[in-house]
Amino acid sequence: xxxxxxxxxxxxxxxxxxxxxxxxxxxxxxxxxxxxxxxxxxxxxxxxxxxxxxxxxxxxxxxxxxxxxxxxxxxxxxxxxxxxxxxxxxxxxxxxxxxxxxxxxxxxxxxxxxxxxxxxxxxxxxxxxxxxxxxxxxxxxxxxxxxxxxxxxxxxxxxxxxxxxxxxxxxxxxxxxxxxxxxxxxxxxxxxxxxxxxxxxxxxxxxxxxxxxxxxxxxxxxxxxxxxxxxxxxxxxxxxxxxxxxxxxxxxxxxxxxxxxxxxxxxxxxxxxxxxxxxxxxxxxxxxxxxxxxxxxxxxxxx
Amino acid sequence: xxxxxxxxxxxxxxxxxxxxxxxxxxxxxxxxxxxxxxxxxxxxxxxxxxxxxxxxxxxxxxxxxxxxxxxxxxxxxxxxxxxxxxxxxxxxxxxxxxxxxxxxxxxxxxxxxxxxxxxxxxxxxxxxxxxxxxxxxxxxxxxxxxxxxxxxxxxxxxxxxxxxxxxxxxxxxxxxxxxxxxxxxxxxxxxxxxxxxxxxxxxxxxxxxxxxxxxxxxxxxxxxxxxxxxxxxxxxxxxxxxxxxxxxxxxxxxxxxxxxxxxxxxxxxxxxxxxxxxxxxxxxxxxxxxxxxxxxxxxxxxx
Numbered sequence: 001x002x003x004x005x006x007x008x009x010x011x012x013x014x015x016x017x018x019x020x021x022x023x024x025x026x027x028x029x030x031x032x033x034x035x036x037x038x039x040x041x042x043x044x045x046x047x048x049x050x051x052x053x054x055x056x057x058x059x060x061x062x063x064x065x066x067x068x069x070x071x072x073x074x075x076x077x078x079x080x081x082x083x084x085x086x087x088x089x090x091x092x093x094x095x096x097x098x099x100x101x102x103x104x105x106x107x108x109x110x111x112x113x114x115x116x117x118x119x120x121x122x123x124x125x126x127x128x129x130x131x132x133x134x135x136x137x138x139x140x141x142x143x144x145x146x147x148x149x150x151x152x153x154x155x156x157x158x159x160x161x162x163x164x165x166x167x168x169x170x171x172x173x174x175x176x177x178x179x180x181x182x183x184x185x186x187x188x189x190x191x192x193x194x195x196x197x198x199x200x201x202x203x204x205x206x207x208x209x210x211x212x213x214x215x216x217x218x219x220x221x222x223x224x225x226x227x228x229x230x231x232x233x234x235x236x237x238x239x240x241x242x243x244x245x246x247x248x249x250x251x252x253x254x255x256x257x258x259x260x261x262x263x264x265x266x267x268x269x270x271x272x273x274x275x276x277x278x279x280x281x282x283x284x285x286x287x288x289x290x291x292x293x294x295x296x297x298x299x300x301x302x303x
Numbered sequence: 304x305x306x307x308x309x310x311x312x313x314x315x316x317x318x319x320x321x322x323x324x325x326x327x328x329x330x331x332x333x334x335x336x337x338x339x340x341x342x343x344x345x346x347x348x349x350x351x352x353x354x355x356x357x358x359x360x361x362x363x364x365x366x367x368x369x370x371x372x373x374x375x376x377x378x379x380x381x382x383x384x385x386x387x388x389x390x391x392x393x394x395x396x397x398x399x400x401x402x403x404x405x406x407x408x409x410x411x412x413x414x415x416x417x418x419x420x421x422x423x424x425x426x427x428x429x430x431x432x433x434x435x436x437x438x439x440x441x442x443x444x445x446x447x448x449x450x451x452x453x454x455x456x457x458x459x460x461x462x463x464x465x466x467x468x469x470x471x472x473x474x475x476x477x478x479x480x481x482x483x484x485x486x487x488x489x490x491x492x493x494x495x496x497x498x499x500x501x502x503x504x505x506x507x508x509x510x511x512x513x514x515x516x517x518x519x520x521x522x523x524x525x526x527x528x529x530x531x532x533x534x535x536x537x538x539x540x541x542x543x544x545x546x547x548x549x550x551x552x553x554x555x556x557x558x559x560x561x562x563x564x565x566x567x568x569x570x571x572x573x574x575x576x577x578x579x580x581x582x583x584x585x586x587x588x589x590x591x592x593x594x595x596x597x598x599x600x601x602x603x604x605x606x
Contacts, residue, residue: 106434131409184506207506
């Protein structure tokens with residue numbers, strides 16, 4: 001297992017802007033564990049799907065679809081609960097505080113009535129305010145660090161980097177893994193450099209399994225993973241044991257915005273959004289529960 | 304060949320919002336061929352890459368990467384040249400008039416200095432003005448119709464629909480195909496309905512070739528395709544004959560923003576961006592050339 005993991009990392013193309021990312025991370029951790037901030041809890045939220053390149057000069061790739069809605073909504077709730085959030089997200093997926101914007105915001109939200117002053121259409125004012133004011137405030141206060149990825153290589157290398165810098169934060173740190181991670185990949189070494197030409201006849205692709213990587217996070221604080229599944233409780237219970245995480249949040253694709261099940265060694269809890277409040281989302285109650293559990297975990301750690 | 308094409312369409316999942324799309328298209332064509340608009344030329348610009356689902360409930364898919372920069376920039380230039388543009392684009396790729404926005408515009412472009420009035424940071428004022436004013440003007444004047452796609456099934460069905468409604472426009476219409484279309488796909492019928500489970504061992508996928516579809520556009524006006532290639536001129540010349548298009552625009556990946564080669568039966572023309580103007584892009588000269596060729600084509604058609 002360890003062998004598979006190290007050979008995965010050894011054969012990965014090196015991270016671009018590794019130095020800058022490390023500096024940003026260190027600065028962010030320092031800021032949030034200093035006396036000035038009172039020592040905030042720090043959560044790494046992963047969001048969106050990873051891609052697997054089929055060619056080294058990546059034109060074609062296999063993608064795991066995930067809108068990133070869960071990760072973005074959870075990030076907002078973690079910030080509200082006082083956490084500092086490292087938001088490791090797939091480029092182009094939902095961003096925290098921007099979930100209510102329309103698909104084509106520059107076409108729909110704004111106008112320049114006199115060619116000098118921009119205005120927001122009334123119907124989108126709240127959405128734009130949130131995207132601009134709340135998001136900028138979270139970043140300016142050092143409560144939100146956004147780190148984008150595309151490929152599984154970038155994702156796993158960045159996750160490992162975050163795990164390393166979070167080690168010192170110990171029980172005050174949490175991983176909340178909502179990204180949809182590829183199960184299969186084409187090992188970089190065995191990959192064709194150039195575009196696969198379309199000749200005649202079918203194309204056969206052989207994909208290897210991505211090694212399970214949760215062990216690189218294990219020495220850290222509190223660990224949550226999110227799963228989409230039809231046979232959810234059974235799978236979640238298996239995952240809980242197999243990966244030794246503190247909880248698995250399971251949801252069905254069709255009802256994922258209404259309810260989730262938090263599966264942990266202390267039992268299963270169904271979490272629903274508040275039906276009588278149209279604005280409420282399931283993440284409001286979900287993150288509240290997880291934050292409570294994290295508090296208990298920290299207390300037990302110290303006793 | 305015709306058989307392959309019809310079996311592709313027969314096995315495709317039906318287009319959602321087919322009715323709305325058809326209505327929007329008909330309205331757009333009518334508006335632009337009426338006496339009021341003086342009978343504008345109409346171009347369909349395709350942009351971005353198509354996806355190929357590997358599962359019917361699409362979680363995993365194979366994607367063809369394309370930023371959509373060429374298609375977006377060309378669209379702006381076609382509008383400037385007086386054309387009405389049907390912009391058939393991959394969701395999430397570059398939009399016309401929005402190429403100069405930063406990656407994270409809501410984090411970087413705006414502020415709410417007094418919590419009621421929004422302002423644009425000076426450094427991004429021109430980019431935001433363009434995205435809002437120029438884009439909205441093009442749409443409001445009925446010069447730009449944006450139609451999004453994701454899968455190859457959506458793309459090819461919409462392209463066929465556009466070809467049908469454009470038939471009446473005859474030589475005044477043009478197809479400018481800049482999208483990166485998948486060469487291989489998993490036929491919908493033979494596809495697994497649910498998520499492919501990650502068991503043990505490697506995963507083998509067999510992909511069939513996507514039939515060449517340009518024949519569905521052939522009875523229409525002027526036809527251009529864009530190609531990325533290392534062996535570009537040779538491939539473009541072959542493509543020109545094989546697909547019977549009026550020109551192939553060939554570019555190399557590394558120099559695609561500096562120069563392209565327009566390959567046609569009258570010879571090859573190298574088009575470059577204007578080196579001494581930092582703001583100029585290769586599409587300025589490229590679209591000028593193509594519009595000239597289209598004018599000649601219309602003249603010859605009538606004589």
